[in-house]
Amino acid sequence: MCLAIPGKVLEVEEVGGLRAGKVQFGGIVRAVRLDFVPEARRGDYVMVHVGFAISQVDEQEAARTYELLRQMGALENELPAAETDALHREQAE
Amino acid sequence: MKYIDEYRDGAIARALASDITSLATRHWVLMEICGGQTHTIMRYGLDELLPASIELVHGPGCPVCVTPIETIDKAIALAMLPDVTLVSYGDMLRVPGSHSDLFRAKARGADVRIAYAPTEALKIARAHPERKVVFLAIGFETTAPANAMTVWQARREGLTNFSMLASHVLVPPAMRALLSSPDNRIQGFIAPGHVCTVVGYREYEELAREFFIPIVVGGFEPVDLLEAILMLVRQLEEGTAIVQNQYARSVSYQGNLPAQQILREVFEVADQKWRGIGEIPQSGMRFRREYAAYDANHLFALDLIAADEPAECISAMILQGRRKPTECAAFGTRCTPENPLGAPMVSSEGACAAYYTYRRHAVATAQETR
Numbered sequence: 496m497c498l499a500i501p502g503k504v505l506e507v508e509e510v511g512g513l514r515a516g517k518v519q520f521g522g523i524v525r526a527v528r529l530d531f532v533p534e535a536r537r538g539d540y541v542m543v544h545v546g547f548a549i550s551q552v553d554e555q556e557a558a559r560t561y562e563l564l565r566q567m568g569a570l571e572n573e574l575p576a577a578e579t580d581a582l583h584r585e586q587a588e
Numbered sequence: 589m590k591y592i593d594e595y596r597d598g599a600i601a602r603a604l605a606s607d608i609t610s611l612a613t614r615h616w617v618l619m620e621i622c623g624g625q626t627h628t629i630m631r632y633g634l635d636e637l638l639p640a641s642i643e644l645v646h647g648p649g650c651p652v653c654v655t656p657i658e659t660i661d662k663a664i665a666l667a668m669l670p671d672v673t674l675v676s677y678g679d680m681l682r683v684p685g686s687h688s689d690l691f692r693a694k695a696r697g698a699d700v701r702i703a704y705a706p707t708e709a710l711k712i713a714r715a716h717p718e719r720k721v722v723f724l725a726i727g728f729e730t731t732a733p734a735n736a737m738t739v740w741q742a743r744r745e746g747l748t749n750f751s752m753l754a755s756h757v758l759v760p761p762a763m764r765a766l767l768s769s770p771d772n773r774i775q776g777f778i779a780p781g782h783v784c785t786v787v788g789y790r791e792y793e794e795l796a797r798e799f800f801i802p803i804v805v806g807g808f809e810p811v812d813l814l815e816a817i818l819m820l821v822r823q824l825e826e827g828t829a830i831v832q833n834q835y836a837r838s839v840s841y842q843g844n845l846p847a848q849q850i851l852r853e854v855f856e857v858a859d860q861k862w863r864g865i866g867e868i869p870q871s872g873m874r875f876r877r878e879y880a881a882y883d884a885n886h887l888f889a890l891d892l893i894a895a896d897e898p899a900e901c902i903s904a905m906i907l908q909g910r911r912k913p914t915e916c917a918a919f920g921t922r923c924t925p926e927n928p929l930g931a932p933m934v935s936s937e938g939a940c941a942a943y944y945t946y947r948r949h950a951v952a953t954a955q956e957t958r
């Protein structure tokens with residue numbers, strides 16, 4: 496019930512003081528209310544819960560957290576070689 | 589999918605778990621409030637990845653589980669009225685009331701419809717002016733703004749055949765109640781990331797100070813939760829008790845101001861009963877007087893007497909993190925998602941359902957070999 500799913504804003508429209516749009520989740524596109532994310536534009540990522548976007552995903556923060564996580568674990572030392580390789584391959588792609 | 593795959597990376601998860609292991613010098617009891625987080629923990633086996641010194645207990649953050657049995661009874665009674673269409677989230681249909689559930693009411697001819705968003709109920713009301721459409725609006729701070737917005741819109745449109753049977757609950761008062769209990773064991777909290785997305789985490793700072801307990805706002809992916817646990821363990825080992833925000837890609841200190849504004853416009857804070865736990869002061873929201881015309885509790889006077897929960901069901905203990913679902917004698921036998929005795933077995937966020945979905949085979953094997 497408290498799950499919110501990230502999706503990409505494809506379209507924004509404002510009608511009579513309400514804000515709505517189309518949001519893409521993986522392969523599906525849904526109509527979503529954007530009243531609570533007045534700043535979200537086409538191409539932005541939003542978290543959607545029961546048909547309403549409740550936040551705009553901070554892309555920098557998302558990337559930064561991930562990078563931090565990737566570095567802090569000293570991955571190379573702690574992982575079996577094969578998996579470390581897989582990770583490097585992914586990065587190279 | 590961007591922002592999902594990264595946070596499910598197994599290698600990072602194992603690295604985080606090993607950091608936690610090397611940091612933890614003693615036994616720590618941590619609670620994740622949110623049932624969505626409980627499901628992530630069970631689904632990815634995060635509890636098994638962690639050292640034995642870190643004990644995760646599961647909190648009351650399952651709106652379906654804590655909706656009072658009276659509200660379920662009322663929803664069933666309303667649904668049975670010939671001119672009422674009751675709209676509900678699918679999860680609510682199998683939640684046992686005192687004598688029945690919405691699913692059975694529907695089978696007996698009640699007009700019960702499933703929706704994924706409150707605005708769908710509004711659509712039904714517009715299309716069927718001859719029906720009284722009631723939306724069973726349950727939820728935490730995450731969901732309440734969507735419900736509030738829907739009511740606000742109904743009022744603006746002048747819809748007279750739409751109302752809500754609302755049961756909203758707030759997280760911080762429940763945390764306060766848990767921490768104030770004399771037998772509290774919780775030493776650190778993972779605060780619910782989507783609740784905080786809406787309301788921010790100022791109130792959590794008050795809790796952290798008052799009870800000297802570390803709180804980390806956490807996300808819902810495996811890596812989010814492990815990082816939140818690592819942050820908690822670090823604080824506990826260092827002897828600090830502050831609020832940290834692991835889920836900054838969605839949560840800001842202030843939270844979502846437009847959502848808070850509509851929430852305040854439609855609802856006001858009030859005492860609230862939690863199923864299995866009892867009444868918690870100032871832990872819910874009721875309609876403001878200006879919106880009374882949309883309050884199904886106000887519109888339909890029903891006097892119902894709620895029965896007690898089945899004696900076997902220990903959901904009160906489960907919801908307060910005092911027992912694990914597998915400690916319930918009915919778990920997986922007399923209580924299953926198809927035939928639930930208690931609400932935590934129904935919801936996609938209930939702890940019993942999480943254990944049933946991801947652990948029952950392990951549990952069965954352990955019992956056989958005993």
Ligand code: SF4
Binds near residue numbers: 901918930932940
């Ligand atoms: S397993 Fe069923 S009966 Fe036992 S506590 Fe959970 S919901 Fe109640």
